[in-house]
Amino acid sequence: MLIHPDRLFPVEPAARDVARRLYEQVRDLPIISPHGHTDPRWFAKDEPFPDPATLFVIPDHYIFRMLYSQGVRLEELGIPAKDGSPGERDPRAIWRRFASHYHLFRGTPTRLWLDHTFSTLFGFTERLSAANADAYYDRIDAALRTPEFRPRALFERFRIEAIATTESPLDPLAHHEAIRQSGWKGRVVTAYRPDPVVDPEFEGFRQNLARFGEITGHDTSTWSGYLDAHRTRRAFFRRYGATSTDHGHPTARTADLSQADAEALFRRVSTGDATPEDAEMFRAQMLTEMAAMSVEDGMVMQLHPGSFRNHNDALYRRFGRDMGADIPLQTDYVRALKPLLDRFGNEPxxxxxxxxxxxxSYSRELAPLAGHYPALKLGPAWWFFDAPEGMRRFRELTTETAGFYNTVGFNDDTRAYLSIPARHDVARRVDCAYLxxxxxxxxxxxxxxxxxxxDLAYRLAKEAYKL
Amino acid sequence: MLIHPDRLFPVEPAARDVARRLYEQVRDLPIISPHGHTDPRWFAKDEPFPDPATLFVIPDHYIFRMLYSQGVRLEELGIPAKDGSPGERDPRAIWRRFASHYHLFRGTPTRLWLDHTFSTLFGFTERLSAANADAYYDRIDAALRTPEFRPRALFERFRIEAIATTESPLDPLAHHEAIRQSGWKGRVVTAYRPDPVVDPEFEGFRQNLARFGEITGHDTSTWSGYLDAHRTRRAFFRRYGATSTDHGHPTARTADLSQADAEALFRRVSTGDATPEDAEMFRAQMLTEMAAMSVEDGMVMQLHPGSFRNHNDALYRRFGRDMGADIPLQTDYVRALKPLLDRFGNEPxxxxxxxxxxxxSYSRELAPLAGHYPALKLGPAWWFFDAPEGMRRFRELTTETAGFYNTVGFNDDTRAYLSIPARHDVARRVDCAYLxxxxxxxxxxxxxxxxxxxDLAYRLAKEAYKL
Amino acid sequence: MLIHPDRLFPVEPAARDVARRLYEQVRDLPIISPHGHTDPRWFAKDEPFPDPATLFVIPDHYIFRMLYSQGVRLEELGIPAKDGSPGERDPRAIWRRFASHYHLFRGTPTRLWLDHTFSTLFGFTERLSAANADAYYDRIDAALRTPEFRPRALFERFRIEAIATTESPLDPLAHHEAIRQSGWKGRVVTAYRPDPVVDPEFEGFRQNLARFGEITGHDTSTWSGYLDAHRTRRAFFRRYGATSTDHGHPTARTADLSQADAEALFRRVSTGDATPEDAEMFRAQMLTEMAAMSVEDGMVMQLHPGSFRNHNDALYRRFGRDMGADIPLQTDYVRALKPLLDRFGNEPxxxxxxxxxxxxSYSRELAPLAGHYPALKLGPAWWFFDAPEGMRRFRELTTETAGFYNTVGFNDDTRAYLSIPARHDVARRVDCAYLxxxxxxxxxxxxxxxxxxxDLAYRLAKEAYKL
Structure with a gap:
């Protein structure tokens, strides 16, 4: 059997029994997925997923980075290079490479969700290996051609009550519009992720600003027009169900500049005269501006700071973003957030x-801040920590100071659609084990x-994100 | 039952049995409380505590910050504003608000000590809730009017062998004098906390210096007179049993300036010409000066660094200090302490x-430093970490490098008098579980x-603090 | 009994049974010791160890720092001062002092390996104490005079398959030569540790450079001659089995200067005109140069950063290096390693x-880096963390992101020859418990x-270090 009914529960029998009883009551609750990166096109088009390699391996940098770290070249895994140069094109060959390296995932969360998915969706009982790679491939490939494995059918099977995708302000939200037009009842909402028009160091920032103006009808060459463009676009996103914004900054720095200083700074970054410090200050100021708009329009604000993006320069030049080379940095919150919290931390x-x-920062900074400021809540263990040991540490390091009710339940934060039930299941199990x-x-x-x-499995996420 | 006899022990039966046996031998040991913030007035006057809300809620920022973080206004909890504007005055209404939010404390140490107190002192067997808030209020209120609940009676009931309060050098120690005059045998000693005359950024620093001169008869406008004032006042504190000093600095920085540089720096900070860097350097230099005096007079020196005080500006302006908005900062010890340790680290x-x-810093800096320098000892898990998981991490992260005998047992560090037995009990249980x-x-x-x-429950604290 | 067959295994019976079964298969595997500090003279001369104090106490700063931290002077432990002033000369008196402080090691890894050694090598069944100090001394002293306790006999008894010592480029490797000449089959290899000729702040750096030139026949007054000297000396070390280099820097900083800048920097550091920033930059550049040579010659490169050496100034002046006063510092890897990784991180x-x-840095930086870059691997828990709790944290904090196969098994990293079996046994037990x-x-x-x-007990170390 690939997955055991008591997985992730305490080993000691008395504690395991309690965990089982707790889990029994939450295992079948609907999934609230308030933050993630599924593709709205899936739900709009409801087309079959192409093949096992294209579904599981090629788009998932958690999977291919592990093989890459052990000497498998990205070309061998079918990752498309920016210059269009050909890599492996045979999905079955890619799948075999993946299967023959499956031991690398021992002890990792990737292994947990893959086994869960292989077992619950495809009925496998034997661990993936080089020996059974073809049998796996064939069975999954066949299943993907059936109606039960179309995105909308899976959505219902997964018991998803609501899911948020993440879009740029420049996105026309055409897929979200198509979902609405289709009459399908699945609740897929967008979220406002303005990095491309907020981060002066984002690729194409100046062109993005121009496009932002065209889309919204505001003069984004002025500070006030630029802010109005955000207001207009946030309202547009809310028409497609958005209840939240999300901000992926290198640091948690915030600022509260005077009107004149903010205007002057905007002039520099929008005309390309910005220094790196200007860029950082602009991102900082924009967090505070976004908070101000959230106070006005009620959108929940999320901050995901602290990643050094595209650390591997050669890989970035050849393959682009999201190649598994985003590395965490030490992150200060106490001084960084003060300008924003001074203005809005006490807003009810x-x-x-x-x-x-x-x-x-869990126990030193985040729990003390969230255990005090009415506006602050702690998101769950994120990214490299979205795994059993990481989730356990999150609870052990935050609960004694911030309690449970300054946290917001679970986010799966994933692009891997088929992993969603497994991820929520892991979170529920780890929380039940902790309890x-x-x-x-x-x-x-x-x-x-x-x-x-x-509350942790369902209510807190639903309420915090107003879903 | 509100508290279980095996609470905080390992779940596995064999380990739990060992923990029970260890705990059995230490559970009833007298309490040594070498560092805390109880009010000496209580022991001097021995008056009844007024009512449940005034005893438990209003003065305890651990309790009200949690309610505040979830949207309860401080006015609703009877916290007095600096401008004297009226908040809630009905203690029963405050108590009901507290009771109806009791679920917020799930998983926190506040919940642990409250249940312990409600159970052992007041005989409650049912968890506090909105439904039984009045019954709780009435029973506690009635008990507080009885002689058994006067401060001195509780002192004896709690089996406190010695307790230290904390006073400013400007404090006349009148309550300590009254305790001595009263003939009561409870051992209540003071501790020397000179922040108001050592930190140039403390409110009223320059007036404090003047007052410090008046009290001690030294010319505190000169560096040497200022140092003599400390010597004189330390001796005065020792007359009231003080065996220790305590220093609450934003960082652990120390300095060892030349006589001339120290004099010049004192001139700047005492005349109000100090920069923030001057203020930091003066605090740094004063730690080394305090160490020098400790080498002379034998007082144990304590350093509590790393808190960003009064982080919530609006709350600070309206309510003042200690409103639950002190947030930890990353703290360096290795470079910061070197000047002081170079002079006194090897002093026997x-x-x-x-x-x-x-x-x-536990495993990276503090345990290696304490496992080497003869003068250094590690204080117990402090503040946000003074809780079961935090205490466990303290042992797991320090013992392998520093052992047990470079630590000093437990400090309750509390203003919440009724919590003292519960806090020591938690520490004893967590240490027994670890052992x-x-x-x-x-x-x-x-x-x-x-x-x-x-040793951890009794001897180390008694010996380290010379009590 | 001093050591229990189930030590360090999980307490819960089901988990303990699994741990026992796993351990049973690895307990008797040969020892691969790819990084350590044993003295090659032992294996070259094969002379008896002198006496218990000289074997266990005097050379081991883990042991004497703990006694020192509790007020025992180094002179009382026979530690030789630099000025030759006499300390305790009676080994039995030193041993008694050590024995009477044995309780200080409770809960430490030193205690674990000492008990293991006392039990398995000398047959003791009673814990060392002041009472049995003489009996211990006599039995150990007698054993050390027997052939079974000569270094080579112990090597075979310990089932060491290969062990690496660590030498400076200035070392003639005479003992390694003697081992080869002797015909003894024990595999003792050297490792290239160039700090004395790479770190401008190392004692005697400029004389070291001159000597480096003499030994290698290159003109080490020029940048290219200096680099050639490294190439030549690395080849010489490889003749004595070296498969690795090791670098002990204060930080992990690397650099990738232009040829001209590197030459100018070398000129400054080699002529004594270097600033501290020059020294740091030179070390940084040299890491990248060493990586370049490793790409050429296949030697495995190790980096041990982050120790503030000789923190206790008075002790350093009186006794010299390695007196137990090396204190860890916070260490950045993400920005620090980028120049080197940009050049060689993707090298197969x-x-x-x-x-x-x-x-x-385990979960925040090292696991994400090692889980991505093909060239990077994680060394095991090091120094203060080379202990059961530290090893457990290493696995818990790295496995979910980097898996097991981006780690390299265990290093004992020790000078304490008799501790080697105990240290590997602890690592195997902790890994089996984790599994x-x-x-x-x-x-x-x-x-x-x-x-x-x-893999963790044997294969990964053997393969990663090419032994």
Missing amino acids: NFTFILFTLDET ANLVTTHRLDEDEAHEVAY | NFTFILFTLDET ANLVTTHRLDEDEAHEVAY | NFTFILFTLDET ANLVTTHRLDEDEAHEVAY
């Missing part, structure tokens, strides 16, 4: 959700633990 | 106890574990 | 093994765990 109607790639430990060490009563398990 | 008669709000784990994984023999449990 | 034939004294936890929480199948246990 503002929700500002913080994520981190620097675990040292079972509190119960069996007599820090929490079991009736309360049931309530908390429900 | 000097005890310098370090605390941290930055857990990353039980060492015993059952055969890293320590049980006879040794008994000795260590006693 | 380059192995670059990273160590850290800053545990915060047993994955198995019993159903994250890994037991057949896979057996394979991983073997």
Whole structure:
């Protein structure tokens, strides 16, 4: 059997029993997925996924980075280079390479969700290996051609109550419009991710600004017109269900410049005269501006800071972004967030959700901040920490200071559609295991633990994100 | 039942049995409380505590910050504003608000000590909730009017062998004098906390210096007179039992300036011409000066660095200090302490106890430093980490490098008088659980574990603080 | 009994059983010791070790720093001062002092390996104490005079398949030559540790450069001659089995200067005109140069950064280096390594093994880097973290991102020859315990765990270091 019914529960029998009881009540709750990167085209077109390699391997940098780290070239895995030079084109050959390296994933969350998916969706009972690679390929390939494996059918099978995709302000949201036109009832909403028009170091920033003006009808060559363009576009996104914005900055720095200074800074970054410090300051100021707009329009604000993007220069030049070379950086929150919190930290109607790639900030900075400011909430363990040990540390390091109710449940944050049930299942299991430990060490009563398990699995995400 | 006899012990039966045996030997040991913030007035006057809300909620920023973080305004909890504007005045209404939010404390140490107190002092068996808020209020309120709940009676009931309060050099120690005059035998000693006359950024620093001169009869407008004032005042504090000093600085920075540079720096900070860097350097220099005096007079020196005080500006302006908005900062010890350690780190008669709000320093910096320098000892898990998971991490992260005997037992560090037995009980249980784990994984023999449990619960604090 | 057959295994019976089964298969595997500090003279001369104090106490700063931290002076432990002033000369008196402080090591890895050694090599069944100090001394002293306790006999008894010592480029490798001449079959290889000729702040750096030129026949007053001297000396070291280089820098900084800038920098550092920033930049550049040579000659490169050496100034002046006062510093890898990784991170034939004294970098920086770059591998938990809790954290914090196969098994990194079997045994036990936890929480199948246990205990070190 690929997956065990007691996986991730405590080993000690008394604690395992509590975990089982807690999990039993939350295992079948609908999925709220308030932050992720699924492609709205899937839900708009409802076309079959092409083949196992194209579904599982080629688009997933968690998978191919591990093979790359052990000497498999990206070309051998069918990753398209920017210059169009040919890599492996045979999906079955790619799949075999992946299968023959499956041992590399031992002990990783990738392994957990793959086994879950192979077992629950495709009925496999034997671990993937070089020996059974073809049998795996054939069965998955055949299944993908059936109606049950179309995106909308999976959406319903996964019991997704609501899912958010993430789009740039420059995106026309045509797929979201098509979903609405189609009459399909699945709740797929967008989220406003303005990095391309907020980060002066984003590729094509100046052209993006011009396009932003065309789309919104505002004069984005002026500071006030630029801000109005955001207001207009945020309203447009809300028409497609958006309840949140998301911001992926290298640091958590915020600023609160005077009107004149902000205008002068905007002039420099929009005309290309910006220094790196200008760029950083502009991103900082824009976080505060986005917060101001959230106070006005009620959109929940998310900050995902602290990644050094595209660290591998040669790979970036050959293959572009998202090649598995985004590396976390030490991240300060206490000084960085103060300008924004000084203005909006006490706002009763503002929700500002913080994520981190620097675990040292959980207990030192994030839990104390979230345990105090009414506007602040902690997002779940993110990215490299979205795994059983990482999730456990998140609870151990934040709960004693911030409690459970300054956190917001789980985000799967994934592009890997088929992994969504597995990821939520892991989160529910890890939280139940953590709660079972509190119960069996007599820090929490079991009736309360049931309530908390429900809140962490369902209610907190739904309420924090207004879904 | 609100508290379970096996709480915080390992779940695995064999380890739990060892923990029970270890705990059995230390559970009833007297309490040594060498560092805390109880009010000496309580012991001097021995008056009844007014009512449940005034005792538990209004003065405790651990409690009200959690409600504040979830949208309850401080006015609703009776927290007095600086301008005297009226907040909630009905203690029963405050108590009801607290009770109806009791679920927010799930998984927190506040919940642990409150349940302990409600159970052991007031006999409650049912968890506090909105439904039983009035019943709780009435029973506690009635108890507080009885002689058994006067401060001195509780002192004896709590089996406190010695407790240290914390006072400014400007404090006349009148309550401590009154305690001595009263003939009551409870051992309440003061501790010397000179921040108001050492930190140039403390409110009223220059007036404080003047007052410091008046009190001590030294000319505090000169560097040498200022240092003499400290010597005189330290001696005065020792008359009221003080065996220690305490220093609450934003960083752990120390300095060892030449006489001339120190004089010039003192001139700048005492006349108000100081830059922020001057202020930081003066605090740094004063740590080394305080160490020099400790080498002379034998007072144990404590450093509590790394808190960004009053982070919430609006709240600070409206309500003042200690509103739950002190946030930890990343803290360096290795470079920061070198000037002081170069002078006094090898002194056999000097005890310098370090605390941290930055857990990353436990294994990286503090344990290696304390495992080497004769003068250095590690204070216990502090503030946000003074909780079961935090205490466990403290042991796991320091013991392998510094052992047990470069640590100093437990400090409750609290203003919440009724929480003291619960806090020491938690520390004893967590240490016994840690030791039980060492015993059952055969890293320590049980006879040794008994000795260590006693040392951690009682002997080390008594000896390190010379109490 | 001093050591228990189940030590360090999980307490829960089901998990303990799995750990036992895993351990059973790896306990007797040969020892690969690819990085350490044993003295090649031992193997060349094969003379008896002198006495218990000289073997265990005097050369081991892990042991004497702990006694020093509790007020025992180094003179009392026979540590020789630089000025030749006499300390304790009676080894039995030193041993008694050590024995009477044995309780200080409770909970430390030093205690674990000492008990292992006392039990397995000398047959003790009673814990060392002041009471049995003489009996211990006599039995060990007598054993050391027997042929079974000569270095080569122990080598075979320890089942060492290969061990690397560490030498400076200025070392003539005479002992290694003597080992080869002797016909003894034990595999003792050297490793190239060029700090004395790479670090401008190393004692005698300029004289070292001159000597480096004499030894190699290159003109080390020029940049190209200096680089050639390294090439020549690396080849010489390879003749004595060296497969690796090792670099002990204060930071992980690397650089990739132009030829002209590198030449100018070399001129400044080699003529004594270097600033501290020059020294740091030169070390940084030299890491990249060493990587370039490794790409050419296939030597595995190791980086051990982040120690503030000789932090205790008075002790350093009196006793010299390695007195237990090396303290870890916070260490950045992401920005620091980029210049080197930009050049060689994607090289298929380059192995670059990273160590850290800053545990915060495990999950935030090192695992993401090693889980991506083909050249990078993670060295095991190092120095203060080379202990059960530290090793457990290493796995918990790196496996979910980097897996097992971007790590390189265990290094004992020790000067304490008799501790080697105990250290490898601890590592094997901790890894088996970790794997047993994955198995019993159903994250890994037991057949896979057996394979991983073997890889971690033997294969990965052998392959990564090409031994």
